[in-house]
Amino acid sequence: MFELKIFMYNKKLKWKSDFEKSVIIENFLNRGWIKSQEKEDDSTDWNVYWATVWNQIINHFPNHYELTRKDCMVKNLKRFKREQDRETYEQQGWNFDFLPTTYIFPGEYSLFVEEFHRSPNQTWIVKPAARSQGQGIFLLRQIQQLKKISGTTITSNMTQLNLVSKENYVVSKYIDNPLLIGGKKFDLRMYVLVTNYKPLKVWIYNKGFGRFCNEQYTTDVAEIENMFVHLTNVAIQQYSDKYSKKHGGKYSIDALKFYVESAYGTEAFQKMIDDIHNIILTSLKSVQVVIQNDKHCFEMYGYDILLDNNLKPWLIEINASPSLTTTTPVDKNLKLNLINDIYNIVLPNDDFPDNEQKQQQINKIGGFSVLYDESLDLMNRKTQKRQSVKIWK
Amino acid sequence: MQQLDNQEILMKLKSQKQFWDIKKKIKQGFNDQQKIGVNDIQKFAQSCEIEDQLIKLISHILKKSKKRETLKEDQIEFLNTSKIKWTELLFKNLDIVHQKTKNQEEDDTNTDSKLYIYDEKNLLAFLQTFKQQQSNTLYQNVQFQSNKILNINIPLKSSQSILDKYQYLLLQEELSDEKINKIRKQIENEHLDIELEKIAQTFVPNGERCLLYLKYFEFDHQDTVLQQHFAKLQKECLNQLFYDELLEIDGHEISEDTFYFVFQEQILTCLKCFIRDRTIKENIRIQLQSGIKKEHAEFQLPITGFFPFKNISKYVAPLCYLSTKIHIIYALFKEFFCRYFCFLHSISSESNSILSLCMQIEEIVSTRSPKLFHHLKIIGCDTLKLIIHQLVYCFIGDMDPPHILTIYDQIIGHDSLEILVILCVGFLNKYKSKLLLAKNQENVQQIFSELREDRFQELVQYAYKQ
Numbered sequence: 071m072f073e074l075k076i077f078m079y080n081k082k083l084k085w086k087s088d089f090e091k092s093v094i095i096e097n098f099l100n101r102g103w104i105k106s107q108e109k110e111d112d113s114t115d116w117n118v119y120w121a122t123v124w125n126q127i128i129n130h131f132p133n134h135y136e137l138t139r140k141d142c143m144v145k146n147l148k149r150f151k152r153e154q155d156r157e158t159y160e161q162q163g164w165n166f167d168f169l170p171t172t173y174i175f176p177g178e179y180s181l182f183v184e185e186f187h188r189s190p191n192q193t194w195i196v197k198p199a200a201r202s203q204g205q206g207i208f209l210l211r212q213i214q215q216l217k218k219i220s221g222t223t224i225t226s227n228m229t230q231l232n233l234v235s236k237e238n239y240v241v242s243k244y245i246d247n248p249l250l251i252g253g254k255k256f257d258l259r260m261y262v263l264v265t266n267y268k269p270l271k272v273w274i275y276n277k278g279f280g281r282f283c284n285e286q287y288t289t290d291v292a293e294i295e296n297m298f299v300h301l302t303n304v305a306i307q308q309y310s311d312k313y314s315k316k317h318g319g320k321y322s323i324d325a326l327k328f329y330v331e332s333a334y335g336t337e338a339f340q341k342m343i344d345d346i347h348n349i350i351l352t353s354l355k356s357v358q359v360v361i362q363n364d365k366h367c368f369e370m371y372g373y374d375i376l377l378d379n380n381l382k383p384w385l386i387e388i389n390a391s392p393s394l395t396t397t398t399p400v401d402k403n404l405k406l407n408l409i410n411d412i413y414n415i416v417l418p419n420d421d422f423p424d425n426e427q428k429q430q431q432i433n434k435i436g437g438f439s440v441l442y443d444e445s446l447d448l449m450n451r452k453t454q455k456r457q458s459v460k461i462w463k
Numbered sequence: 464m465q466q467l468d469n470q471e472i473l474m475k476l477k478s479q480k481q482f483w484d485i486k487k488k489i490k491q492g493f494n495d496q497q498k499i500g501v502n503d504i505q506k507f508a509q510s511c512e513i514e515d516q517l518i519k520l521i522s523h524i525l526k527k528s529k530k531r532e533t534l535k536e537d538q539i540e541f542l543n544t545s546k547i548k549w550t551e552l553l554f555k556n557l558d559i560v561h562q563k564t565k566n567q568e569e570d571d572t573n574t575d576s577k578l579y580i581y582d583e584k585n586l587l588a589f590l591q592t593f594k595q596q597q598s599n600t601l602y603q604n605v606q607f608q609s610n611k612i613l614n615i616n617i618p619l620k621s622s623q624s625i626l627d628k629y630q631y632l633l634l635q636e637e638l639s640d641e642k643i644n645k646i647r648k649q650i651e652n653e654h655l656d657i658e659l660e661k662i663a664q665t666f667v668p669n670g671e672r673c674l675l676y677l678k679y680f681e682f683d684h685q686d687t688v689l690q691q692h693f694a695k696l697q698k699e700c701l702n703q704l705f706y707d708e709l710l711e712i713d714g715h716e717i718s719e720d721t722f723y724f725v726f727q728e729q730i731l732t733c734l735k736c737f738i739r740d741r742t743i744k745e746n747i748r749i750q751l752q753s754g755i756k757k758e759h760a761e762f763q764l765p766i767t768g769f770f771p772f773k774n775i776s777k778y779v780a781p782l783c784y785l786s787t788k789i790h791i792i793y794a795l796f797k798e799f800f801c802r803y804f805c806f807l808h809s810i811s812s813e814s815n816s817i818l819s820l821c822m823q824i825e826e827i828v829s830t831r832s833p834k835l836f837h838h839l840k841i842i843g844c845d846t847l848k849l850i851i852h853q854l855v856y857c858f859i860g861d862m863d864p865p866h867i868l869t870i871y872d873q874i875i876g877h878d879s880l881e882i883l884v885i886l887c888v889g890f891l892n893k894y895k896s897k898l899l900l901a902k903n904q905e906n907v908q909q910i911f912s913e914l915r916e917d918r919f920q921e922l923v924q925y926a927y928k929q
Binding site for chain 1 (some may be wrong): 499556631647668670671672673693719720721722724726727728729784785786787863864865868914
């Protein structure tokens with residue numbers, strides 16, 4: 071131990087800094103750190119680097135998990151809802167009725183148990199809070215099934231749940247009446263770009279896809295563990311015998327939009343689109359105060375939305391790193407253009423825009439259109455919302 | 464043809480909502496008047512277009528009362544004998560297909576995909592075998608050109624008249640929301656097919672397309688009847704037919720299509736019901752096979768009177784976008800097939816027949832794009848061989864569903880398949896520059912194997928470019 075302390079005391083860290091601020095340099099010197107002698111910008115001979123980011127951008131906000139971890143998303147949405155008074159959010163045209171009843175485990179286990187017993191015929195869906203691609207997800211009809219995550223038998227008098235893996239879980243009411251096309255369940259993957267949180271500026275992409283299950287949907291309890299019926303993740307469906315490499319179970323948003331409008335009528339279609347936009351805006355507003363805004367950051371989210379058989383959209387989750395794996399030529403084309411359009415927005419003409427330039431009123435670039443720009447005044451925002459449907463046409 | 468007397472016309476008028484609207488309007492026009500003469504009514508009717516509306520309504524009733532007979536015999540005799548030969552050929556193909564399916568059952572490794580009775584290439588090849596007929600004094604206006612692959616003297620409309628008919632499409636602009644709303648209201652209130660055709664020719668909003676089609680085919684108040692008919696057919700599907708297997712194989716291609724894979728099961732169900740539907744034989748506008756009964760044959764023609772062919776699934780697919788109810792999808796498919804698509808598989812001189820449409824395309828391309836026409840001939844890739852798939856299957860699989868349904872709108876709008884001629888010519892013109900550089904069939908195949916997006920309006924624009 072003594073030798074280690076001497077080692078640590080004698081270890082001289084090397085520092086590098088892009089600019090000579092005394093408060094930074096004095097700190098380094100006081101710690102006995104040595105300045106890196108390599109002058110080149112790309113030198114890697116340093117342990118600590120105090121960098122300026124004048125000409126650097128990054129595709130994440132520091133604490134995006136507030137939106138993209140399932141438990142944090144639920145927590146923030148609930149908080150945001152409590153904070154709004156009814157008058158404000160009705161005036162803004164928001165509604166919060168897009169998140170299925172959800173409990174976060176282990177903390178809300180007892181609340182869940184109460185609700186579980188109140189609705190004995192309800193199916194629940196259990197998901198690890200921080201995992202992706204359908205990993206660890208299962209449907210729950212009996213409370214004993216929680217043994218999968220607790221490792222111990224569940225008894226009726228238990229008021230708390232100890233989880234084996236120490237990770238949080240979210241347990242939501244399963245939407246058992248999804249909209250079906252051709253008898254199969256699907257969800258929507260939509261792309262949303264946020265270039266600024268304060269003020270909030272949101273772009274929505276006009277391309278996306280529905281991810282279809284390969285098996286006909288059924289609420290038959292015997293099929294409750296059949297993931298090919300219930301889980302739309304491509305990572306799961308690709309193992310189905312009926313999986314097609316040609317289309318990958320992906321049905322374009324354009325085709326879906328056309329189907330809904332043709333089969334259900336224009337009014338129903340417009341309401342569905344407005345409700346989807348509400349989900350996107352409300353979820354982003356809910357984390358606006360907590361996200362660490364930075365002018366060097368932008369983020370492209372993959373929104374997963376499920377439509378029920380009344381065409382009502384429900385928010386499933388938001389992904390900070392939506393898959394950029396391409397499974398078909400059409401998929402490749404979509405994602406190639408998506409990334410291209412993102413950089414046309416965040417680096418127009420390869421320039422690093424300042425805050426003022428970011429707020430300039432260009433409403434459409436490539437497949438992206440501005441969904442919401444908080445920097446506009448209230449009147450303009452209301453007109454923007456009404457026009458939101460035209461973005462999709 | 465059924466003739467209606469005045470009493471019957473009046474009875475039918477009274478069953479139309481428009482009749483009562485007109486009557487109400489007249490009554491309102493003469494509110495307080497005590498004495499109203501016939502001349503007064505006539506003047507009033509003329510002044511506010513009621514007379515016009517009444518004439519249209521009566522024409523509509525008279526038109527509907529005429530029951531269309533299925534065309535069995537063609538005016539040109541050799542086409543009748545050709546139809547018999549075609550049917551015989553199809554029976555032979557059926558035997559071969561049946562043998563192949565038996566072999567496949569025995570040997571899983573032999574997966575021959577050619578399990579269909581005929582496809583569009585077979586049909587075109589058959590049409591090409593027609594010899595030039597002796598010139599008939601009635602049809603001397605049709606000039607024989609040896610460089611075309613279809614050498615037949617049949618009455619043909621002038622290609623200029625087809626081009627002129629659809630030229631209005633070049634002037635179509637994007638409509639304002641106000642105009643679109645007006646069209647929506649029109650569709651909701653309109654019942655006369657002549658008015659519905661006018662709407663279909665110009666613009667059909669996506670949300671009202673199904674309603675327009677249902678009204679045009681007079682299905683809008685028939686939901687229960689359609690449902691019952693379909694349910695009855697579904698029950699019959701429990702008895703397996705050999706043709707079901709061919710339909711299942713046919714469905715594989717559509718199950719790989721990014722726009723239609725979601726409807727795979729619905730399409731198959733519709734087709735299985737279709738080949739069992741007895742009403743098709745009396746509703747179809749043209750007899751496709753000669754209907755001969757083969758002695759001692761294991762299989763006869765399906766009850767529809769014709770063999771299912773390769774890619775028949777394609778005709779159903781776009782209609783799946785229009786409704787969540789399968790019996791509606793079925794009814795629309797059946798009507799479209801019986802009125803229009805049947806002609807694409809008929810040996811006939813009718814203007815909508817595949818023969819006439821092919822000859823029109825060859826005529827237009829050879830005269831307006833002679834360089835392309837001759838270049839394709841030289842490299843062994845005739846114009847018709849290049850376009851036959853798009854023509855027979857109405858560009859389904861080549862264009863996105865909204866554009867396909869625009870084609871369907873135009874078919875209804877003009878009660879004709881001639882829009883396909885315009886689109887085929889436009890398709891060839893669009894790829895003209897690449898085709899002129901092609902040195903052989905492989906080059907040509909490569910051009911069309913690349914990812915491409917063909918759109919309705921775009922092909923119309925190209926059709927009129929020279």
